[in-house]
Amino acid sequence: MQAVVWHGKRDVRVDSVPDPRVREPTDVLVRVTSTGICGSDLHLYEVLGPFLSEGDILGHEPMGVVEEVGPQVTEVAPGDRVVVPFNVSCGTCYMCQQGLQSQCETTQVRQQGTGAALFGYTRLYGQIPGGQAELLRVPFGNTLPIKVPDGPPDDRFVYLSDVLPTAWQAVEYAAIPPGGSVAVLGLGPIGDMAARVAQFRGAGQVIGVDRVPERLARAGARGVHALDERDHGKDLADTIRELTGGRGPDAVIDAVGMEAHGAPVAKLAQQSVGLLPDSVAAVFMRRAGVDRLHALHLAIDIVRRGGTISIVGVYGGMLDPMPMLTIFDKQIQLRMGQANVHRWVPEILPLLTDEDPLGVDDFATHHVPLREAPQAYEMFQRKQDGAVKVLLRP
Numbered sequence: 001m002q003a004v005v006w007h008g009k010r011d012v013r014v015d016s017v018p019d020p021r022v023r024e025p026t027d028v029l030v031r032v033t034s035t036g037i038c039g040s041d042l043h044l045y046e047v048l049g050p051f052l053s054e055g056d057i058l059g060h061e062p063m064g065v066v067e068e069v070g071p072q073v074t075e076v077a078p079g080d081r082v083v084v085p086f087n088v089s090c091g092t093c094y095m096c097q098q099g100l101q102s103q104c105e106t107t108q109v110r111q112q113g114t115g116a117a118l119f120g121y122t123r124l125y126g127q128i129p130g131g132q133a134e135l136l137r138v139p140f141g142n143t144l145p146i147k148v149p150d151g152p153p154d155d156r157f158v159y160l161s162d163v164l165p166t167a168w169q170a171v172e173y174a175a176i177p178p179g180g181s182v183a184v185l186g187l188g189p190i191g192d193m194a195a196r197v198a199q200f201r202g203a204g205q206v207i208g209v210d211r212v213p214e215r216l217a218r219a220g221a222r223g224v225h226a227l228d229e230r231d232h233g234k235d236l237a238d239t240i241r242e243l244t245g246g247r248g249p250d251a252v253i254d255a256v257g258m259e260a261h262g263a264p265v266a267k268l269a270q271q272s273v274g275l276l277p278d279s280v281a282a283v284f285m286r287r288a289g290v291d292r293l294h295a296l297h298l299a300i301d302i303v304r305r306g307g308t309i310s311i312v313g314v315y316g317g318m319l320d321p322m323p324m325l326t327i328f329d330k331q332i333q334l335r336m337g338q339a340n341v342h343r344w345v346p347e348i349l350p351l352l353t354d355e356d357p358l359g360v361d362d363f364a365t366h367h368v369p370l371r372e373a374p375q376a377y378e379m380f381q382r383k384q385d386g387a388v389k390v391l392l393r394p
Contacts, residue, residue, distance in 0.1 A: 002394065003133035004373045006056045009049045010381070014371050017057065020129065020137035025072035028141035030082060034154035035131045036061030036364075037373075037390040038086075038162060039188045040314045042381050043257075044122065048316070051122035059132025059392075060086035060119040061161040063154055066145070073141040082145035083160040084138050085341035088117040088128055091143025102338035115338065131161075132373060134394040146345055148352075155361055156352050158391065159193070164348050164358070166312060166339035167193035171201055173335035174251035174310035179204035181249040183240055183302060185295045187215040187226070189363075189389045190312055191255030195224045196358050198253075200351075207240060207249065209298075214365075214386040222359065240302045248304035256295035257313025293320055300326055311336035363389055370394040 005015040022029060038061055044052060063083040066076050076082060089101035095116075096104050104116035109126045120130015129137065138145055148157040167190055176182045182203050184195045187210040195206050199222070208224040210216050220226040225243065232239050241248050299309045300323060309332055327334070351357055365388045368376045373392055380387045 001134040003057045006052050006058055007054050012374050012377050014373055020135050022070045025070040026141045027070045028066055028138045029068040030064040030136045030138055031067045032062045032064040032136055032394045034063055034158045035059050035392050037380055048122055051124050057129040057133055058120045059130035062131030062136055063158045075142040076145055081148050081150055083157050086118055086162045087341055090140050099340055099343035101340040101342050159360055163189055163193050165341045165344040166190050167197050168344045169339045170194045170253050170310050170312040171197045174253050175308045176203045176251045178202050181205040181244050182251045183207040183249045184253045185209050186256035187219045194253050195219055200357055212383050237301045248302045251308045252299040252303045254295050254299045254311045254313050257315055305330045308333040364391045366390045368392055
């Protein structure tokens with residue numbers, strides 16, 4: 001089959017690789033029909049190379065049609081249309097039963113000290129072959145795939161794999177009071193969808209911050225008060241406070257993560273680690289890695305006293321400096337973590353109707369053949385051609 005394969009920093013290729021096969025009695029093989037490039041895939045493209053091996057298959061946002069099932073699979077059958085969540089969760093352990101599928105005790109990568117395994121996302125999360133491929137082996141066939149109706153286009157359902165539950169959890173964790181205010185930092189795919197979810201769930205004021213004109217225009221067209229970070233500079237925090245009665249928003253969603261702009265020292269540190277041999281760099285990042293914290297520090301600055309910060313952007317540093325005095329003094333509540341996909345599906349799936357309140361049908365800016373994935377990664381990483389969300393078509 002054809003698959004998107006990691007070969008090095010900023011070097012992904014479409015290679016011919018062996019087809020996956022059913023190995024366990026509860027396995028399912030899915031023929032992928034759509035698969036997204038996620039903003040967190042760009043961390044693999046740029047920063048997290050020390051935790052990848054040449055030949056790793058990328059991708060964790062797939063959907064498709066069941067092609068083959070193991071002998072103990074009863075919940076789906078060949079021909080069924082399914083979305084595959086990005087967390088590899090068993091659905092039956094203690095953590096899964098608590099709605100914490102991202103902490104699944106069956107697939108926790110204990111040798112790395114991390115939570116549930118993820119499709120296509122480094123040795124830290126199990127080195128499971130990903131979904132930017134023509135075929136995907138999916139374990140736990142009775143509990144992991146999400147069966148969806150035939151008929152509507154893939155764009156209606158594919159975001160159940162990651163974007164929708166991640167954005168939904170970000171808003172849930174933000175605890176925005178009815179009619180309250182929220183600032184969303186970063187209007188890439190997750191931030192954009194989080195702003196839409198916040199509006200849908202009753203936020204009275206949604207402020208979005210980014211520096212990419214196309215992202216700002218897209219959010220603004222849906223009623224978000226969009227602020228271009230470049231226009232406000234050091235006055236950005238004061239501008240947001242002025243918009244929220246002088247005290248700051250009730251909640252802030254950090255949808256940026258480890259590669260934020262405006263953190264030159266941390267950027268230099270990340271680039272320097274990238275020059276080390278992978279074996280050395282991996283140890284360094286696990287013990288002494290730092291993130292670019294500009295977005296998170298901005299969130300701490302602008303959120304009102306007693307407010308909530310919901311962190312959905314991916315962070316990976318172990319020695320990140322945090323202003324604990326400010327966090328404590330302002331009585332800030334922090335919530336964060338990988339999305340628990342199945343926890344939110346029952347609330348999201350009924351919204352994926354022809355009314356399309358979250359705008360999923362036209363959420364993708366680009367539909368690209370799988371063979372053009374390397375160019376699509378570069379376009380997305382460079383924020384070219386208005387790329388906000390890219391779907392690959394095997």
